[in-house]
Each structure stands twice: as C-alpha cells, then as structure tokens.
Amino acid sequence: MQRYFVAMRAMIARNLINMRRYIFNTISGLVTMYIVFMLLFLGIRGIGGAALAGGTTLEGLIVSYLLWVLSISAYSDLAWDLNQEAQVGTLEQLYISPIGFNWLNAFNLISGLGLSFVFSGVLLVVMMLTTGKYLSVDLISVLPLMIASLLGVYGIGFAMGGLALVFKRIQAFFQIFQFVFVAFLALPLDRFPWAQFLPLTMGGHLLRQVMIHGTRLWELPATSLAVLALTGICYLALGLITFEWSARIAKRKGLLGHY
C-alpha cells in the first residue's frame, strides 16, 4: 500500500516539475486559449446577440469552451503523451514498474486532471471578468458533472492512445478529435435527442443548466444524470478494453519501445 502512495507522489512530482519548469509554455497555452475564446465571443456577439442556433447563449459559450479546454487536456494526456513516451523510450520503463502501468497511468491522469482544473479555473475567472457574464460556480454541482462528462473523453483517449501504439499512423488523426469534441458540445439536444448518447453532449447540456441557471445537481432530471453516467462509463470501458487489447498486441510485436 505504502509503495502505491510513494509511486503516486513520484508521478505527481514529475508532473508538477514539468509544469513549473515549462511554466512559459503553460502560460502561453492558457493565453492562446483565452485569445481564441475572446475571438469566438466577440464574433458571436457581433453576428447575433444572445440567442443563437440551438439556444446557444454567450453564457453557454463560456461553459462549453471551459469543458472543451478540459477535454483536450485530458485527451492529450492520454493519446499524445503516451505515444510520445513510447517513442522516446520511457514508456517501457513505466511498464516495468512493479506498481503496474495501469496504476501509474491512473495517478498521471488524476494529477493531470487536478492541474487542468486549476488552470481552467483561472481561465474561467478571466473569461467571466472580461466578458461581464457571471456564472454560478457551485463546485458541488459543477465538479461531478465535469468529471462525468470527461469519462467519455478519457475513453476516446485510451482508445486512440492504445491504437496508435500498434498503428503508428493513427497519430495523424489525433488532432481531429479536438474538432470532434467541439461538435459533440455544440449539438443541441432538443433537436437531436439521439445525441445524448454521445460523449460530452449530455454533460455539456447539464453543465450549462447548472452554471447558467443555477440549478443544483440534485435538481437535474434523474434520467439525464443516469444517461450521463452510464454513457460515460460505457465509453470509458470501451476505451480501456481497446487500450488493453492494443497493449497486448504491442507486446506481441515488440512495439512498446520504438522499434
């Protein structure tokens, strides 16, 4: 037990050191995110006022953007970083830890999520301050919804990250998902009810209700919450299965290192 705790601390320390040492990258990433957001915000305000297609409001934009930023960070922790480690040859070292790769990876993802909550929190405050649109940030309602929304994203990340270990070319498709996530978040549920089973769509929908209208978590429709949780768990499970399958093939073909 103690060993797992030590390994978790090592993983967190690694991520913190990287973040601090490359603080300039971290900050410039945040600034870019902010600038892209402001362009979107000003553009949308310019063309159409408050009510846009599918009931998207400027407040809604802030919520969706926030969730999108969290999504691409969670996704790249898996798909991108993992294959980077395979290429330079540190992934094999993680695989020969007696703690087990899956635990190490979980520690990595959890600490990554913690960090990106902090940064997106900063981003949220700045977005609210500069746009003058203030949202309800009831953490008890918001955090569980965000985490549940991200389960599907982690599922996709596991699947893509795993597949790319075996089929290196898949890396070319990594970026596409950043745009796919936008689509998932933008689909209006009232017009496309089937979209509730996609990753992120139901999460985005519920999160907008909570953050814009101040609805509490327990006041949301139970069926919607169930759909959110169950689809999230399904996508995550599918992703994990794909990943495990890929890792087995990679071991058979000797591809965990860069051959």
Added chain:
Amino acid sequence: MSMLEIKNLRKTFASKKQKVVAVDDVSFTVQAGEMVGLLGPNGAGKTTIIKSVLGIVEPDSGTISVKGFDPSRQPKQLLSHTAAVLEGSRNIYWRLSVWENICFFAGIHGISVAVGKSYFEHLLTTFNLKEKRDSEVRLLSQGMKQKVAICCALAKQTSLVFLDEPTLGLDVETSYELRDALKDLVQNEQRTVVVSSHDMDVIQDVCQRAIIVSNGRVIADEKISDLLALFESRTFKLVVDGAHHPELLSELNQMVLPVSSSTNDRQLILKVNLPTARDLYALIDLLREHGAELETINQEAPDLEKVFVNLVRKERERCNGTL
C-alpha cells in the same frame, strides 16, 4: 534457487512480408551474485531476450523465471526484483534533472526519497555525477545520460539488473569509467547483473561468464577464462637475430609444423604452431644448431574477440549449410 532461469525461449516477429526468428530456443541460467555477459552481434536477439524477461515482449513459447516468478503470471512480483536499462531508448526524462530522474524512477518502484536518499547520493558519487546532480539531463553528454539511466535502474536496489548495451556510443574514457563503476558495484553489493553487448572487450572486462548468442541461439555459455583456454592459441612468434638463414628455413620447412616466416632488414620473424612443449624445445635446439640467436619468443595472446568471431563464423556456416 537460481536468480534467472530461461528455458526454450522462442520469439518470432512477423511483419507483412517476412518472419524474423529473433530468439530461437534459448536456455540459460544465472545464479545470484553473478555478473554475466550476453554477447552477440547486432540482431542476435539480446534485446528481445531481455524484454521477454521483463514482460514487455511476449514470447511465443518457453518459460522464464526470476526468483521463481513468471513474467506473464506474476509480473508485479517479478518486476519488484528487476530493473533494466534498455538499448536504443532514453529510459529517462531529458527534461528532468539527474536527481529528479533518480527520485522518480526509484519512486515508481516504491522507494521514497526519504528511504533511498543516502544510497542515491552514493550512486552519484560512484558514477561521478555529483556535480551534475541538478542539471537537466538533456544538457548532458551522451555518456553522462547513459550513466544517469544506469543510476536510475540501480536506485531501485533490485537483486537483478539488466544493462542492455551500456557502453554503446560512449567514448573510450567514459566506457572505462562506467566499467569500473560496475565492477565496484558487483563487488560491494550482492547484485546479479546481466550485461548485453556486441563488444567483447566490455564483457571480458566486467563479467565472469559469457553467454554468446548468434542468430537467436546460444552458441557458447562458459566462464570467460574457460572460453579463452578453449581457444588458447598454440602459435608462437619467434624473432631471430639476422635476416639471412637459408638452411634454417629449408630445414624448418621439412618439419611437419606449419611455419610462416618474414624478414625485416635485420631480423627473421617466424610464426610457428607448436602443439606440445616438446615441439618448442625441438625448435629451439634447431635454432641453436644453425647458430641463430633467438631475440624474443611470444605466445600469441588469446582474446575473447577471436573466440567470438570464430564461434559466430562457425554458427553462420552451420546455418547457411542447413538452409
């Protein structure tokens, strides 16, 4: 119980077009406390053998055990006794400092900084890295990077350590420094180390035993001293004063012993194969009869390089013959 036991290991890599038999029925055993060399030319299968033990390559068949643990059924127990530096990859994070790397890799082995600190410092001293403790690894030379990777593996304090081509790409000086540190380590700690290399010099220098691999097969598994004795050459080189000894040469040629001779302006140099001591005495008598003064006599020193080249060539011939 032995530290490492490999029996009938086989691994084939199949790609679209071709099938490569990387490891072909390999068996060997390593006892606790041994420092063993896995010697073989590039592509012999050394890395694949090591990765199979670690469970990051899945073998086709065969059994592997580290202290009785099997890599596919008890990976965590096996890995808790094992550490490795693998060939051709970074093994460590270039963006972290030397110290941060050591703490991280010991950490994911379950060893906290508080527990390991004094040993980590000892490693830095042994490997001459103290001054670079807080430098980012990406700023260090190739040799230093390699030393840091080795420290990270050793920091886990496992009983079994694999070092896959530890001196590859290092300059001579760093290579010697590294070898000395490794020899120190085995002397002072009860570690079992498997060093792979395509460079016989390294193995001859640091190991007591060599397992020679070629084309995925073990072609020799002997103590280094026995390997050398096996191929100990019976060829002597004699240098005789004065270049001109026609009768001597003609008489030598009548002896059944194979002789090659050459001259420079003031000496005759003979290379003679003398299977027994009696042949040597006979030759010396012959020289005295002809009044030829013997300046020096040397037995050609055997070295592992020759042994290795010979064995590998024979194995290649055998393979080609059966194809």
